[in-house]
Amino acid sequence: MSRVITITSGKGGVGKTTSTANLGTALAIQGLKVAVVDADIGLRNLDVVMGLENRIVYDLVDVVEGRCRLRQALIKDKHFPDLCLLPAAQTRDKDAVTADDMIALTNQLRAEFDYVLIDSPAGIEAGFRNAIAGADEVLIVTTPEVAAVRDADRIIGLVEAFEKGHPRLIINRLKPRMVNRGEMMSIDDVLQILAIDLIGVVPDDEQIVTSTNRGEVAVLDRSSRAGRAFAEIARRLAGEDVPITVFDDNPGLLNRIFGAFGIRARGSER
Amino acid sequence: MSFLDTLFGKRERSSDIARDRLLTVLVHDRVKLTPDMMEQLKAELSAVIARYVPSVDAGAIEVTLLRGEAVDHLKADIPLRRTPQKL
Numbered sequence: 001m002s003r004v005i006t007i008t009s010g011k012g013g014v015g016k017t018t019s020t021a022n023l024g025t026a027l028a029i030q031g032l033k034v035a036v037v038d039a040d041i042g043l044r045n046l047d048v049v050m051g052l053e054n055r056i057v058y059d060l061v062d063v064v065e066g067r068c069r070l071r072q073a074l075i076k077d078k079h080f081p082d083l084c085l086l087p088a089a090q091t092r093d094k095d096a097v098t099a100d101d102m103i104a105l106t107n108q109l110r111a112e113f114d115y116v117l118i119d120s121p122a123g124i125e126a127g128f129r130n131a132i133a134g135a136d137e138v139l140i141v142t143t144p145e146v147a148a149v150r151d152a153d154r155i156i157g158l159v160e161a162f163e164k165g166h167p168r169l170i171i172n173r174l175k176p177r178m179v180n181r182g183e184m185m186s187i188d189d190v191l192q193i194l195a196i197d198l199i200g201v202v203p204d205d206e207q208i209v210t211s212t213n214r215g216e217v218a219v220l221d222r223s224s225r226a227g228r229a230f231a232e233i234a235r236r237l238a239g240e241d242v243p244i245t246v247f248d249d250n251p252g253l254l255n256r257i258f259g260a261f262g263i264r265a266r267g268s269e270r
Numbered sequence: 271m272s273f274l275d276t277l278f279g280k281r282e283r284s285s286d287i288a289r290d291r292l293l294t295v296l297v298h299d300r301v302k303l304t305p306d307m308m309e310q311l312k313a314e315l316s317a318v319i320a321r322y323v324p325s326v327d328a329g330a331i332e333v334t335l336l337r338g339e340a341v342d343h344l345k346a347d348i349p350l351r352r353t354p355q356k357l
Binding site: 145146149150153154157179182183184185186189193 | 300
């Protein structure tokens with residue numbers, strides 16, 4: 001049974017696209033067939049995060065409007081042939097597709113893939129509604145900041161109103177040292193406010209910037225803490241029981257010594 | 271915040287400020303309660319309670335919204351002054 005999962009947030013810039021690219025790649029590493037869909041029509045981004053921008057011929061709107069077959073629009077990943085991207089149209093806007101189009105599209109993708117991950121646009125308007133229309137489950141990305149958590153709260157209400165079940169939460173860009181100093185809301189603060197299930201915590205990691213610069217995703221880089229966090233989330237998505245690790249941003253002396261030998265102790269478990 | 275900071279009355283932790291501001295903002299988002307209406311609610315609440323419990327500390331009433339599994343809770347914390355008992 002294939003699963004269609006939409007990644008959304010309400011607020012922009014909290015890491016939806018990065019999460020989609022990393023989770024898609026991590027599931028592909030597990031040997032699963034995965035399609036990642038950029039539903040942000042007019043603001044195409046998932047292609048550049050995955051380094052596939054030069055291979056685009058057709059896009060999602062071309063498929064919906066019948067200018068090409070679905071297979072022609074799917075772009076194979078550089079590393080995993082079973083990972084495909086369906087890019088958004090860049091020169092159209094969100095009105096080019098309807099919720100029914102998205103449902104039909106996701107049903108077509110279900111026939112070919114184990115997982116279909118949909119990268120939602122920010123906001124609560126038509127683009128977001130289209131992105132969740134065909135979804136079985138929803139993941140919500142937030143950062144431990146007032147504006148992002150407020151928007152996440154709004155989105156949770158909407159996802160439940162659209163009868164998409166209980167969404168699960170990814171807390172992104174956590175800085176454990178700031179949390180320890182009382183300068184950033186903790187995981188528990190955020191969970192207490194939002195009252196939803198947590199699927200993972202991704203630490204703030206400068207390597208996300210450098211890997212995105214290169215068009216590579218962090219899960220392929222074993223030294224990336226964010227990448228390892230995303231790999232864990234993907235295992236949880238696939239149903240594995242993995243305790244939530246908060247990868248510290250300040251490796252202790254022991255980790256540094258082990259690190260020199262290629263062994264890496266894990267961060268503290270929550 | 272370290273013990274010394276507490277001792278010398280340094281600033282409140284910004285993470286606590288963030289959490290409190292969020293809780294306030296979400297009350298209005300969810301219940302559509304304006305700050306004015308909230309103040310009025312507190313005033314009326316204390317008036318009603320004062321009719322039964324004269325020691326109510328009207329200025330210290332805290333009304334917060336908590337999110338539960340199925341329903342949200344509007345929670346009122348109503349402190350009562352401790353007055354020495356007369357014999």
